[in-house]
Amino acid sequence: MNLEDLQEGSGFRDRISSVDEQGSRKWVYASKVSGRFYKYRNYSSLVYLILFFSIPFIWVHNQPLVLFNILEGKFILFSKIFWPNDFFIFAVSMITFIIFIALFTVIYGRLFCGWACPQTIFMEMVFRKIEWMIEGSPGQQKLLQTKSWTSEWVIKKGLKHFVFLAFSFLIANTFLAYIIGVDELYKIIREPISQNIGLLSGLIVFTLLFYGVFAFVRDIICTTVCPYGRLQSVLFDKDTMQISYDYRRGEPRERIHKNQQRTQGDCVDCLKCVQVCPTGIDIRNGVQMECVGCTACIDACDEVMDKIGFNRGLIRYASENEISQKTKFKFNNRMKAYTGLLFILVLGMIVLIATRNTIDAYVQRVPGQLYQEVSESQLTNLYTIKFINKSRDTQLLDLKVSNQEGMIQLIGNKNIKINPESVAEYEFFVGLPKNQVIKRSNEIKLNIFQGTELLHTLKTNFLGPFK
Numbered sequence: 001m002n003l004e005d006l007q008e009g010s011g012f013r014d015r016i017s018s019v020d021e022q023g024s025r026k027w028v029y030a031s032k033v034s035g036r037f038y039k040y041r042n043y044s045s046l047v048y049l050i051l052f053f054s055i056p057f058i059w060v061h062n063q064p065l066v067l068f069n070i071l072e073g074k075f076i077l078f079s080k081i082f083w084p085n086d087f088f089i090f091a092v093s094m095i096t097f098i099i100f101i102a103l104f105t106v107i108y109g110r111l112f113c114g115w116a117c118p119q120t121i122f123m124e125m126v127f128r129k130i131e132w133m134i135e136g137s138p139g140q141q142k143l144l145q146t147k148s149w150t151s152e153w154v155i156k157k158g159l160k161h162f163v164f165l166a167f168s169f170l171i172a173n174t175f176l177a178y179i180i181g182v183d184e185l186y187k188i189i190r191e192p193i194s195q196n197i198g199l200l201s202g203l204i205v206f207t208l209l210f211y212g213v214f215a216f217v218r219d220i221i222c223t224t225v226c227p228y229g230r231l232q233s234v235l236f237d238k239d240t241m242q243i244s245y246d247y248r249r250g251e252p253r254e255r256i257h258k259n260q261q262r263t264q265g266d267c268v269d270c271l272k273c274v275q276v277c278p279t280g281i282d283i284r285n286g287v288q289m290e291c292v293g294c295t296a297c298i299d300a301c302d303e304v305m306d307k308i309g310f311n312r313g314l315i316r317y318a319s320e321n322e323i324s325q326k327t328k329f330k331f332n333n334r335m336k337a338y339t340g341l342l343f344i345l346v347l348g349m350i351v352l353i354a355t356r357n358t359i360d361a362y363v364q365r366v367p368g369q370l371y372q373e374v375s376e377s378q379l380t381n382l383y384t385i386k387f388i389n390k391s392r393d394t395q396l397l398d399l400k401v402s403n404q405e406g407m408i409q410l411i412g413n414k415n416i417k418i419n420p421e422s423v424a425e426y427e428f429f430v431g432l433p434k435n436q437v438i439k440r441s442n443e444i445k446l447n448i449f450q451g452t453e454l455l456h457t458l459k460t461n462f463l464g465p466f467k
């Protein structure tokens with residue numbers, strides 16, 4: 001982006017920042033930034049990256065902490081296995097997630113994009129830094145572009161893309177580890193390639209995908225592709241906290257002149273805020289869809305304000321109302337209510353996940369079967385029961401009739417034993433004294449015990465003769 005582009009500042013309503021008047025891509029050469037927010041983002045990104053790369057290797061109670069095996073329909077969260085029949089938890093999680101995102105965005109704007117989105121963190125805190133390290137400042141990068149196929153160009157570009165590819169490979173490995181688990185991933189290293197063609201293909205595809213995103217597509221993901229970014233405009237209101245330029249203080253902008261009394265606003269039109277912006281926008285044009293809330297412009301402007309002796313905060317976290325009414329940031333009642341609701345939602349999800357059953361059971365009377373009269377005093381019905389063991393341990397269970405003097409007789413088995421992570425089906429008779437079968441259809445309850453612990457109580461019907 002050249003100085004004319006930066007000063008133009010008018011096309012922002014007609015097109016996105018990374019496209020010029022002819023519709024061609026405008027490459028964003030973001031300048032290096034330093035300052036308090038960048039320092040905090042460095043720390044938080046470091047924690048984020050450590051967590052991202054280490055979580056697939058963390059195992060608790062013989063289970064990975066997290067696994068999203070969409071290929072086999074098996075999911076593990078906090079070392080608890082979720083099966084497709086736990087779909088309702090996923091449905092509730094998705095609804096909670098959407099409500100969470102909506103409420104969070106209404107209050108805090110694009111805080112997630114700037115501080116927690118993997119795209120921003122990898123792009124700005126990993127790939128951008130590699131680029132600065134190898135190709136130098138934006139000025140040096142632009143100069144390098146003019147030297148195509150010189151030895152300097154080949155070495156620097158070659159090295160940069162090699163490191164980008166290596167990092168993309170690392171990310172792809174970790175990403176795959178979240179999906180298939182580290183055990184499966186180790187197979188690619190241990191076993192002959194011919195036995196793991198599928199895995200290897202997945203690894204190559206993901207590596208090229210990440211490389212393409214971070215080496216070429218970059219800010220277009222945020223400004224064009226990401227649906228969350230598109231959603232912002234309908235979620236923001238005048239009280240939403242966002243990165244804002246204080247136009248009341250800054251305008252009319254005027255360059256600074258030595259030894260001259262300043263009569264205009266505090267913005268000295270230095271364009272530092274634009275030069276550091278990774279999506280190439282001018283925040284002074286107001287809130288824009290392309291702003292990912294990275295805080296770079298805050299740090300850049302604060303540095304300028306410090307140098308010229310003005311107060312910091314010409315660009316800061318503030319809502320539209322705070323800027324227009326010149327009020328200070330206030331954690332108002334609406335924000336408190338929404339934040340409270342967010343906590344309740346998250347707490348509800350945690351309770352739902354923590355209290356989820358390890359064993360599920362479904363019982364039904366064998367269809368088409370009537371009652372049997374096995375003696376003068378007893379009737380029986382035939383049932384099937386299906387158990388799903390979601391744990392990695394073998395489960396020994398016991399089945400009892402709960403509310404009647406009934407007996408249970410398993411067909412062909414003496415014990416109920418369910419292997420780890422498997423489904424087992426049993427058939428059994430329930431026998432009831434005739435005098436307790438008072439209607440054609442009688443509700444009975446079956447208790448499932450593990451030792452002395454009652455795990456489930458299932459309801460079903462017991463058929464008797466017409467009375």
Ligand code: SF4
Nearest residue numbers: 277291292294295297
């Ligand atoms: S306007 Fe500021 S906060 Fe928004 S993307 Fe650009 S530099 Fe980051």
Ligand code: SF4
Nearest residue numbers: 267268270271273301
């Ligand atoms: S960095 Fe601050 S002073 Fe410089 S142009 Fe941006 S808003 Fe104005």
